[in-house]
Amino acid sequence: MSKSITAKDLNVYYGDFLAVEGVNIEIAARSVTAFIGPSGCGKTTFLRSLNRMHEVLPGARVEGQLLLDDDDIYAPGVDPVSVRAMVGMVFQRPNPFPTMSIRENVLAGYKLNGARMSRSDADGIVESALRGANLWNEVKDRLDRPGSGLSGGQQQRLCIARTVAVKPEVILMDEPCSALDPISTLAIEDLIAELQQEYTIVIVTHNMQQAARVSQNTAFFNIAGSGKPGRMIEYAETSTIFNNPSNQQTERYVSGKFG
Amino acid sequence: MTQTQQQPMPTSVQGPAGPANQHAPAPASTPRPRSLTQRHMPWWVSLVILAVSAVLGAALSALMTFNMAIWFILTAVLYVIISYGVTRAKVSRRKATDTLWKHLVYLAFIIALLPLVSVIWSVTSIGIPGLLEPGFLASDMRGIDGTIDRRSQEEGEPVLGGIRHALVGSLLITLSATFISVPIGLMTSIYLVEYARGGPLARAITFFVDVMTGIPSIVAGLFGAAAVGWFLGVGNSLGLGLPTRSTMGITAAIALSVLMIPVVVRTTEEMLRVVPNELREASYALGVRKWRTILKVVIPTAISGIAAGVTLAIARVIGETAPILVTAGFIVSNNWNMFQGWMTALPVFIFRQFQNPTSPNFSDPSHQRAWAAALVLIIIVMGLNLTARLIATFLAPKNTGR
Structure with missing residues (x-):
């Protein structure tokens, strides 16, 4: 499992509006890569283009190549649904399915696709996914309770468990801790460090300390002004970005002079 | 940063009666209240006003011909007017306007509710006897003709037929x-x-x-x-x-x-x-x-x-x-x-x-x-x-x- 991601001259559009321009990036398998940058600079837009969630919005489209190992996910004939099955996503706000129990939420990727499985297989998936998300001990006695009854941090880990349960190659995280308190954030960050053993992880964050803590590589995005496209300014090892950035904009951002 | 926090801003701390107000009076359009509490009426005043308007309403409607409906209407109108006057005289104009509109809203709601209550009341009171007629829900109208209905109306026999x-x-x-x-x-x-x-x-x-x-x-x-x-x-x-x-x-x-x-x-x-x-x-x-x-x-x-x-x-x-x-x-x-x-x-x-x-x-x-x-x-x-x-x-x- 886990694949590398390569973007070649990727332009992301909303209708006629060019939102992100000319991204070239190589993300290694089994690593954590953080996207940082000011609001509106296109981090999330680019992240959503990595599993073709971007085009759920009307008029959104992508130009350029995006390789998952060696397969272009934007090649003609590629089914976005199978891309998304391979590239999972965790959202900013915890969004467990309110009609489902904790157990059903973990199995959602299977159940919603109509997969049939034996009770014991399902139990195995639930337990391993919840253990993988460091949530098993907290919820093992109430698997049949609604997922929305958990705390925000638990809900977010439930969403991670739901994503892990379908065994994706890549996990995208869109500011997964921005709605959580510091303790839940710590739990998620620990979890990211563990998940990195098996998955390629890309995380968007506004918290630069978080980027520094969890990631090996960091990409800095910036925008020249409103109405202009966002660009990837610098991509390097996290320590380089934070201690010795080559670009002046990056330095000004990580030192807190703007954004 | 810390220094500015230790030095409180004079305007925000000193009260309206403080010296700042004397050499820099607030604009006339936004007068500061002198205190947090204002004059207010005890809770029972509105009950007294209601009783007074009920009595006055009864008296007024007795001048014409006494009628429950007219009495209710007069009472409501009098209550709205008197409470406005009393609140304006005893509390403040703003409070009086507030009271007036609050009462008008309640009145509108009651007026809107009247037809519903009236329909439910009349249908229930008139419909109950027929509903209690044995076999009303279990029988249909087959064989029910004018002679049966005539006997029901003239001789008091049970009304037959159902729905x-x-x-x-x-x-x-x-x-x-x-x-x-x-x-x-x-x-x-x-x-x-x-x-x-x-x-x-x-x-x-x-x-x-x-x-x-x-x-x-x-x-x-x-x-x-x-x-x-x-x-x-x-x-x-x-x-x-x-x-x-x-x-x-x-x-x-x-x-x-x-x-x-x-x-x-x-x-x-x-x-x-x-x-x-x-x-x-x-x-x-x-x-x-x-x-x-x-x-x-x-x-x-x-x-x-x-x-x-x-x-x-x-x-x-x-x-x-x-x-x-x-x-x-x-x-x-x-x-x-x-x-x-x-x-x-x-x-x-x-x-x-x-x-x-x-x-x-x-x-x-x-x-x-x-x-x-x-x-x-x-x-x-x-x-x-x-x-x-x-x-x-x-x-x-x-x-x-x-």
């Missing part, structure tokens, strides 16, 4: 209309919310659904009769051996579904729109196809609202008279067959009992049956509304333990 056939007809016709309308209406709203993305077709559909909402029910009835008649004609010319007359239960159901579909579309559309987009995206991100997302995430999340909306749509059409009269006709006996023969629904039964009493010269028994049937109809509609609320409560996604 069983009308209940059966209403039930069958409304259920069939629901089975026709809900799939069509739900799929339309799914198209509008999930697929259309605001294109010209969606705008056209929304526009025509709005137009359909305004179709007079008699027009829907004529449409049903004409459409089924045409269909039967074409079918018979092809040798399908369909019935030749279009007057039957299913025709009425089709006519009612014309009235029901727009209601179902509008209510379910609202319900689907409030399903958070995050849930759809969560499902897509798991590699779930769109139609499965709609079927297994969006609809289950919105099911309580959808069910409540459908129930309200049923309540809306179960009281229709004209479209059923022109499509299903009117009979006195029971008919369970939707596809053969005439049928009676409750509103048609009420209409016929009033308009054409069984015995024209002795119409009291017919009127009694009509009022009792009206009571049953109101009970059914209220029951449906309650059911809608219960469904909405029980099926709503549970947020326990937070």
Whole structure:
């Protein structure tokens, strides 16, 4: 499992509006890569283009190549649904399915696709996914309770468990801790460090300390002004970005002079 | 940074009476209150005003001819005026205006409520005797003729006849209309919310659904009769051996579904729109196809609202008279067959009992049956509304333990 991601001259559009321009990036398998940058600079837009969630919005489209190992996910004939099955996503706000129990939420990727499985297989998936998300001990006695009854941090880990349960190659995280308190954030960050053993992880964050803590590589995005496209300014090892950035904009951002 | 925090800003700390105010007076348009408390009236004053206006109202109405209705109206008007005056004199003008508008709002609510209370009261009080008549719900009008009604009215014998056939007809016709309308209406709203993305077709559909909402029910009835008649004609010319007359239960159901579909579309559309987009995206991100997302995430999340909306749509059409009269006709006996023969629904039964009493010269028994049937109809509609609320409560996604 886990694949590398390569973007070649990727332009992301909303209708006629060019939102992100000319991204070239190589993300290694089994690593954590953080996207940082000011609001509106296109981090999330680019992240959503990595599993073709971007085009759920009307008029959104992508130009350029995006390789998952060696397969272009934007090649003609590629089914976005199978891309998304391979590239999972965790959202900013915890969004467990309110009609489902904790157990059903973990199995959602299977159940919603109509997969049939034996009770014991399902139990195995639930337990391993919840253990993988460091949530098993907290919820093992109430698997049949609604997922929305958990705390925000638990809900977010439930969403991670739901994503892990379908065994994706890549996990995208869109500011997964921005709605959580510091303790839940710590739990998620620990979890990211563990998940990195098996998955390629890309995380968007506004918290630069978080980027520094969890990631090996960091990409800095910036925008020249409103109405202009966002660009990837610098991509390097996290320590380089934070201690010795080559670009002046990056330095000004990580030192807190703007954004 | 810390220094500015230690030095408080003078203007924010010193009170309105402080020295700052003396050399820098606040603008005249925003006077600072001198203290936090203002003059206020004890709680019992409004009760005293109410009692005074009641007495005054009684006196005034006695000057004309005493009448409960006039007394109530005078009391209400006097109460509003006196409280305004007293509050203005004793508290403040702002408070008085506030009180005045508050009372006007309450008054408007009471006026709006009056017809409802009046209808429920009169239907209940007049309809109860007929409803308590033995066999009213279990028998139909077969064999009930003028002589029986004359004996009931003149000799005080029990009023015979009942609404069983009308209940059966209403039930069958409304259920069939629901089975026709809900799939069509739900799929339309799914198209509008999930697929259309605001294109010209969606705008056209929304526009025509709005137009359909305004179709007079008699027009829907004529449409049903004409459409089924045409269909039967074409079918018979092809040798399908369909019935030749279009007057039957299913025709009425089709006519009612014309009235029901727009209601179902509008209510379910609202319900689907409030399903958070995050849930759809969560499902897509798991590699779930769109139609499965709609079927297994969006609809289950919105099911309580959808069910409540459908129930309200049923309540809306179960009281229709004209479209059923022109499509299903009117009979006195029971008919369970939707596809053969005439049928009676409750509103048609009420209409016929009033308009054409069984015995024209002795119409009291017919009127009694009509009022009792009206009571049953109101009970059914209220029951449906309650059911809608219960469904909405029980099926709503549970947020326990937070």
